[in-house]
Amino acid sequence: MYSQTVMEHFTNPRNVGEIADADGVGQVGNPKCGDIMKIYIKVMDNVISDIKFKTFGCASAIASSSMATELVLGRTLEDAWKLTNTAVAEALDGLPPIKMHCSVLAEECIHAAINDYRRKRGLEPWADKSHDELVEEHSHHHH
Amino acid sequence: MTKHVYLDYAATTFTHPKVVEAMLPYFTESFGNPSSIYSFSDRNRTAIRKSREQVARVLDCSPDEIFFTSSGTEADNWALQGVAWANEKKGKRIITTKIEHHAVLHTGQFLAERGFDVVYLDVDAEGRISLEDLKQAMTKETILVSVMFANNEIGTIQPIAEIGELCRELGVIFHTDAVQATAHVPIDVQKMKIDLLSMSAHKFYGPKGVGVLYVRKGTKIGSYMHGGGQEKGRRASTENVAGIVGLGAAIELAASRMDEEARRVSALRDRLISGVMERIPHSKLNGASGDGRLPNNANFSLIGVEGETLLMDLNAAGISASTGSACSSGSLDPSHVLMAIGLSHELAHGSLRMTLGETTTQEDIDSVIDTLTEIVGRRRAMSPLWEDYLAGLKR
Numbered sequence: 427m428y429s430q431t432v433m434e435h436f437t438n439p440r441n442v443g444e445i446a447d448a449d450g451v452g453q454v455g456n457p458k459c460g461d462i463m464k465i466y467i468k469v470m471d472n473v474i475s476d477i478k479f480k481t482f483g484c485a486s487a488i489a490s491s492s493m494a495t496e497l498v499l500g501r502t503l504e505d506a507w508k509l510t511n512t513a514v515a516e517a518l519d520g521l522p523p524i525k526m527h528c529s530v531l532a533e534e535c536i537h538a539a540i541n542d543y544r545r546k547r548g549l550e551p552w553a554d555k556s557h558d559e560l561v562e563e564h565s566h567h568h569h
Numbered sequence: 570m571t572k573h574v575y576l577d578y579a580a581t582t583f584t585h586p587k588v589v590e591a592m593l594p595y596f597t598e599s600f601g602n603p604s605s606i607y608s609f610s611d612r613n614r615t616a617i618r619k620s621r622e623q624v625a626r627v628l629d630c631s632p633d634e635i636f637f638t639s640s641g642t643e644a645d646n647w648a649l650q651g652v653a654w655a656n657e658k659k660g661k662r663i664i665t666t667k668i669e670h671h672a673v674l675h676t677g678q679f680l681a682e683r684g685f686d687v688v689y690l691d692v693d694a695e696g697r698i699s700l701e702d703l704k705q706a707m708t709k710e711t712i713l714v715s716v717m718f719a720n721n722e723i724g725t726i727q728p729i730a731e732i733g734e735l736c737r738e739l740g741v742i743f744h745t746d747a748v749q750a751t752a753h754v755p756i757d758v759q760k761m762k763i764d765l766l767s768m769s770a771h772k773f774y775g776p777k778g779v780g781v782l783y784v785r786k787g788t789k790i791g792s793y794m795h796g797g798g799q800e801k802g803r804r805a806s807t808e809n810v811a812g813i814v815g816l817g818a819a820i821e822l823a824a825s826r827m828d829e830e831a832r833r834v835s836a837l838r839d840r841l842i843s844g845v846m847e848r849i850p851h852s853k854l855n856g857a858s859g860d861g862r863l864p865n866n867a868n869f870s871l872i873g874v875e876g877e878t879l880l881m882d883l884n885a886a887g888i889s890a891s892t893g894s895a896c897s898s899g900s901l902d903p904s905h906v907l908m909a910i911g912l913s914h915e916l917a918h919g920s921l922r923m924t925l926g927e928t929t930t931q932e933d934i935d936s937v938i939d940t941l942t943e944i945v946g947r948r949r950a951m952s953p954l955w956e957d958y959l960a961g962l963k964r
Contacts, residue, residue, distance in 0.1 A: 453953065480951050
């Protein structure tokens with residue numbers, strides 16, 4: 427069901443933990459859907475110099491968070507912001523269609539952490555592009 | 570190589586070697602169609618008769634009340650649809666529960682879409698229906714009550730004899746899906762006043778692909794499969810002779826050692842339950858305890874860890890188990906059973922079912938408790954939900 431890369435990141439997730447003096451913290455998801463993702467970032471000279479995550483969720487949620495943190499570590503905030511869910515899924519050698527929302531959560535969580543950093547700096551938060559189709563489909567099952 | 574510990578006997582059992590042995594001749598040397606009149610098929614006719622008697626002895630009914638099907642699912646479909654179409658002139662109400670297997674739930678939905686008034690009874694926190702609710706739901710238009718004997722996820726056993734008593738008194742047909750219960754706990758269709766009962770061989774060390782619908786004499790039910798005259802014209806199709814022989818051999822074997830095996834397995838189940846509850850903080854047992862649940866079923870909610878994650882970590886450690894969490898089911902909704910007993914989404918998503926069986930040893934249970942404790946600790950440490958849960962406790 428899962429690629430070897432997903433299994434590897436699920437079994438040995440990178441960058442797990444918290445950053446006590448984080449510059450930005452993002453949290454997305456909700457217990458109803460069974461996924462909650464929380465990402466902490468340290469920013470130095472506009473670059474993500476440290477990143478940690480905590481995730482409650484299935485294997486693909488854990489693997490997506492792990493991969494996303496690896497992909498943005500050492501990147502400028504502008505570059506990190508451009509990380510898409512598809513890039514996360516591709517880096518994981520694919521996710522089953524029903525699990526694609528996990529990669530969306532990872533993208534959204536990085537965005538939430540960056541915008542938290544921007545707000546704390548008194549900067550305007552960047553506008554998040556919407557993932558309506560996937561989010562819609564996801565919440566649809568709960569009616 | 571780690572030892573494989575199979576704790577998913579409620580999903581399916583292996584076919585017992587003695588059962589396989591009984592089945593084998595019917596694949597090769599004795600392959601005749603039981604409907605053919607030549608003497609070559611005599612042995613097959615006799616074998617089917619024998620199996621019918623083996624089942625009847627265990628249920629305490631007459632062999633001609635036993636009808637072989639292809640599965641428990643087929644038996645459930647037949648029971649509901651057969652009664653519905655044959656009794657629709659009397660009334661359209663069918664009463665069932667919110668925790669039935671999908672074979673009953675989805676058949677109920679199918680009938681509801683075709684004009685039947687299907688009522689789903691609530692269950693209490695342990696998963697038991699209330700007889701008072703059932704009485705309240707009974708109307709003159711009620712043609713069928715279908716309540717599962719024991720639940721496949723949480724193992725809770727229903728007050729079947731009391732339900733049977735009430736239905737018989739009111740002249741309403743009573744069906745029970747006994748797929749998880751047959752040959753695991755005592756069933757007496759006379760004493761329990763059961764009119765229709767579904768079972769499936771692969772839940773009690775028989776082969777897959779064969780089940781039974783017990784139909785009490787005089788029960789008004791239509792045929793489900795149309796075709797030849799097999800099963801007294803009630804269920805057409807050439808008999809799965811080897812499968813039927815396997816079902817008979819399996820039920821006889823299981824019934825002969827049921828008390829002993831139930832005692833052994835329930836002791837292991839209770840060891841597993843108390844081990845998990847003691848070692849893993851804030852773990853919760855889902856379903857009834859002691860004699861109120863199936864001897865082989867344990868179901869926990871381990872707040873803070875998602876069910877699929879648990880299964881995959883257990884799998885990596887050589888342990889096969891199951892969950893009612895959404896993530897592993899191919900849908901995104903947690904189990905309807907766990908929601909019906911009132912669990913929050915958080916608890917339902919963190920559910921783990923372990924069902925024990927013939928190969929389960931005390932050693933297995935002790936090592937599973939160790940492994941599970943380690944997994945839950947490690948995954949909780951990286952879970953924001955666990956963090957929030959602990960913070961909520963302090964508040």
